[in-house]
Amino acid sequence: MATRRTTNAKFEVPVPNGKSATANLDSSKARSSPWLPSALEGVLFLVYPLILILGSLYSNFDPSTRNATYVADSQSYDPRTAPSYFAKKSNILNVYFVKVGWLWATASFLLLIVSHPSFGPSFDFQVTRRRAQATLRFLSITTVWIFLTQWFFGPPIIDRSYRWTGGQCAMIQSDSLAAQQEKAEMGDAELIFTHAACKAIGGAWTGGHDISGHVFLLILCSAMLWQEFLPAVLRSWGQRDARVIAAADGIVKSAAAESTSSSVTANQPLGVGIQFAMGVVGLSLWMLLMTAVYFHTWFEKLTGFLVALTAIYVVYFVPRAIPAARSVLGVPGL
């Protein structure tokens, strides 16, 4: 851990137009650890717990939400008396945005790295170091998403953790032809161990701790995207990059001093890649708020948030502090 210094020091700070300027910085105010987010990043990360807390509070105080019937097994309100359009699982953004959320994350990530000049020549499919490292970061985050929600050497971690905490698939009699067929086709292990399999045979996934998949996915996707585009946005807006990194000799430096990019200048338009990614981040935050208000318990939302945050921390923050990790995964904008 770097210690806090109390004297004023001189740093070489590249300014957004690519030239260097010597600035007197009061280092007692400067953030000194590469393990910590910059002040701006800290504020952006605080938006997530704020949305979750405000959403949960609203659901406790809004009379129509309080009076609606919450069904714990489905983590939602009874659709017949749902307090709003967004309290129904069938809402258009749930079906076409969140339920295929990684498709949107993948599309906006690819558009960003292919179109934005900070990753390589726009719409010229050259493999640059920055594109390759961004792709590695994306694949690492995608692996976390797959392990948590899709497959982890069998059932995904969210389903396994539900079982570990005492949950099970309680059978509800369903005589529909489809349910009978599903039951006949499924092996015992699958029948017991996955939420999807349980639902398909008309069972209720009940009794354990169900980490919110929506909270996890929406935070993972949106934080990955803004981590990727924030350095380019700050440059376009003529703002200084306040992140710090540890060099191989252990000296803590400003990320701005390390950056060699002159491909983005102040007042440069954001471009289609960043605008599209901002749209996906905006929709994610809206759906996070809706999940916070209408679905799950506060503890299930908290665990979804913590798991996503841990993955983002490992992929986007650890490389700032450990040069060997940085040489593989890189750091956005450097």
Ligand SMILES: CCCCC/C=C\C/C=C\C/C=C\C/C=C\CCCC(=O)SCCNC(=O)CCNC(=O)[C@H](O)C(C)(C)COP(=O)(O)O
């Ligand atoms: C110019 C040089 C460019 C270099 C580029 C090089 C390579 C390309 C880079 C990357 C692409 C490589 C691989 C792509 C990897 C993954 C792509 C994944 C594509 C998809 O996402 S398809 C699947 C879509 N499905 C989803 O998104 C499902 C999302 N839903 C869920 O996870 C869950 O339903 C849930 C968590 C929302 C909730 O679950 P429930 O509780 O409701 O069951």
Ligand SMILES: Nc1ncnc2c1ncn2[C@@H]1O[C@H](COP(=O)(O)O)[C@@H](OP(=O)(O)O)[C@H]1O
């Ligand atoms: N914002 C939202 N809008 C609609 N449905 C939501 C939602 N957030 C969560 N849900 C639903 O609540 C259930 C639990 O979500 P999760 O565990 O992914 O957070 C899921 O139901 P289904 O699995 O029946 O679709 C999911 O679709």
